Amino acid sequence: MTESELRDLLCELGASLFARGYSVGSAGNISVRLPDGYLMTPTNSSLGRLKADRISKLDAGWNHVGGDKPSKEVFMHRAVLTARPEAGAVVHLHSTCATAIGCLAAPGDAMPIPPLTPYFVMRVGRTLPIIPYYRPGDAAMENDIHQAAKGARAVLLANHGPVVSGKSLIDAVYAAEELEESAKLALMLRGQNARELTPAQVDDLLSTFG
Numbered sequence: 001m002t003e004s005e006l007r008d009l010l011c012e013l014g015a016s017l018f019a020r021g022y023s024v025g026s027a028g029n030i031s032v033r034l035p036d037g038y039l040m041t042p043t044n045s046s047l048g049r050l051k052a053d054r055i056s057k058l059d060a061g062w063n064h065v066g067g068d069k070p071s072k073e074v075f076m077h078r079a080v081l082t083a084r085p086e087a088g089a090v091v092h093l094h095s096t097c098a099t100a101i102g103c104l105a106a107p108g109d110a111m112p113i114p115p116l117t118p119y120f121v122m123r124v125g126r127t128l129p130i131i132p133y134y135r136p137g138d139a140a141m142e143n144d145i146h147q148a149a150k151g152a153r154a155v156l157l158a159n160h161g162p163v164v165s166g167k168s169l170i171d172a173v174y175a176a177e178e179l180e181e182s183a184k185l186a187l188m189l190r191g192q193n194a195r196e197l198t199p200a201q202v203d204d205l206l207s208t209f210g
């Protein structure tokens with residue numbers, strides 16, 4: 001896709017996430033890898049009202065070179081995009097159920113959501129590491145996220161929200177949506193002895209779709 005098409009898609013998907021309540025107010029941010037750098041949603045912008053020509057552009061060295069001032073979470077996005085060369089985009093949300101799991105799980109936990117359904121495994125994978133709490137925008141979170149993201153498509157920031165990567169922008173958005181739905185199921189089914197996918201079923205999904 002061209003940069004112009006990616007800018008338009010970013011606006012369309014941001015509006016869709018916002019309209020369906022995955023993001024409220026100015027919460028959340030999205031980045032997309034380009035051949036010559038990165039696109040990033042501007043700081044304090046609503047995902048519901050992004051403007052294609054005002055999206056921030058960063059060069060390959062992560063310097064701001066165009067558009068509005070980028071998200072304060074540039075370190076969070078850089079942590080994942082440098083850890084995962086195959087990732088084309090990163091979506092960070094404060095989506096309610098995933099954030100609730102991030103308030104319940106212990107930092108260091110790697111599987112706070114059980115493998116209940118195939119699409120969680122196919123989109124998010126086997127693990128969802130919990131990163132300790134950091135103040136939003138704190139550069140100190142970069143190393144923890146970078147190390148965890150080497151082995152996981154998504155991480156969950158304690159008491160904050162999910163950070164989800166995908167091969168493409170659309171894949172990252174699909175994975176963030178699937179993560180939120182799986183978090184909702186996990187909360188609904190807490191303490192009810194729900195049947196989980198077996199390790200063999202998880203292996204089969206990852207070898208077929210992973």
Ligand SMILES: O=C(CO)COP(=O)(O)O
Pocket residue numbers: 026027028029041042043044045070071072073092136137
């Ligand atoms: O989600 C957010 C902070 O974690 C939103 O921050 P920005 O508005 O700077 O992108």
Ligand SMILES: [Zn+2]
Pocket residue numbers: 027028092093094136160161
């Ligand atoms: Zn946030």
